[in-house]
Amino acid sequence: MRVGIIGLGFRLGYLGYVFKAIDENFEIAGYVDPAPAGLPGLIEQGISAGKAYATPQELIANEKLDLLMIGSPNHMHLDHIRIGLEAGLKIFSEKPVVTTIEHSIELARLMAKFGHEQLNVGLVLRYAPMYRDLRAAQAEGKLGNIVSIEASEHIEPYHGAFFMRDWRRYEHYSGSFMLEKCCHDLDLYNGVIGARPERVASFGGRKSFIPENDPAKEGINDLEMFHRKPSGWMGSDKVFDSDGDIIDYQVAIVEYANGVGMNFHTNINVPDQFRRFAIMGSRGMAEGDFIRGYFNVHEMLTGNKVIEKTYANRTTLSQHYGADEQMAADIMAHVRTGLHLPVSTLNALEAGILALSMDEARMKKTVVDLRPVWDRFDEALHSRAA
Incomplete structure (x- = not known):
């Protein structure tokens, strides 16, 4: 399974290790993060984070992805989710999914438009x-x-x-x-x-x-x-x-x-x-x-x-x-087979x-x-x- 990461912080760096440990076919194709705090941890585990991209749009345009993983600071989640949904991608976002009531209502509109199954949230x-x-x-x-x-x-x-x-x-x-x-x-x-x-x-x-x-x-x-x-x-x-x-x-x-x-x-x-x-x-x-x-x-x-x-x-x-390991296994099964989460x-x-x-x-x-x-x-x- 090929994934792209927006926001390669400590949490998604750690989850990259967990996903890889659960399934050796898990692959990070690329990431977007000007200061990826989670990158050293992946390197230490011998896991490649793929190519660094300047913007989410560049990552999505240049890589064939099965899943887009979002670990950016919370206030950025809505914009990054929207970009992924508009590109037709399945998305995993770290919690909390958004940071305000207004953003919650806007995301509800996006769910009505693109479907609830397109987005999964890491309430582990x-x-x-x-x-x-x-x-x-x-x-x-x-x-x-x-x-x-x-x-x-x-x-x-x-x-x-x-x-x-x-x-x-x-x-x-x-x-x-x-x-x-x-x-x-x-x-x-x-x-x-x-x-x-x-x-x-x-x-x-x-x-x-x-x-x-x-x-x-x-x-x-x-x-x-x-x-x-x-x-x-x-x-x-x-x-x-x-x-x-x-x-x-x-x-x-x-x-x-x-x-x-x-x-x-x-x-x-x-x-x-x-x-x-x-x-x-x-x-x-x-x-x-x-x-x-x-x-x-x-x-x-x-x-x-x-x-x-x-x-x-x-x-x-x-x-x-x-x-964490159960979530990783279930998320990958969900992407591949539609497993209910x-x-x-x-x-x-x-x-x-x-x-x-x-x-x-x-x-x-x-x-x-x-x-x-x-x-x-x-x-x-x-x-x-x-």
């Missing part, structure tokens, strides 16, 4: 073994009707510092921290709930990565941890005095159209990180943690634990709990709109009613091709 956690087991337990009736969810994603200080130093520190590039990092999680729970979010409230800000918390002020000189994860485009060494506008903690509560309630919490300065959920149903409850690697289901009538599983936090290939562009857009509405609620200090947004979105989604 849908491929994780734990999530698949969760959905299987739900399908078997072990949870009954979903009533409420408590969920979180917390990351260690070295990873939080990366966000303060990387281009993602600017919301006009990333969309927001909630969108950039937590759209994975929001998508998972949207899938479990099976309805769209309708009302959202949220609170948060920056309290950890601020100048008064800089360990250097206490005479601590070993600050390697805060620079351990390299940054690429627009990288900076500033951590506690970052010029970015992203936040470092946020809480949100969500009411869905079917009455299910969810609260979600994220913090990027957690020394013992975890990424867990507790899903309460009318017949049982499911608890799991992707990082700590456990999944349990208890039934309501007896209190018995009916499922107890553990998982490897990280596999030889995967940075996401066994999900567990996540769609529609799922990605709905998760993104939820994340963006959380930030709107946080900034405006109000409850956001999403029904007018969904009305506009559906009108675009079902519009006729121009």
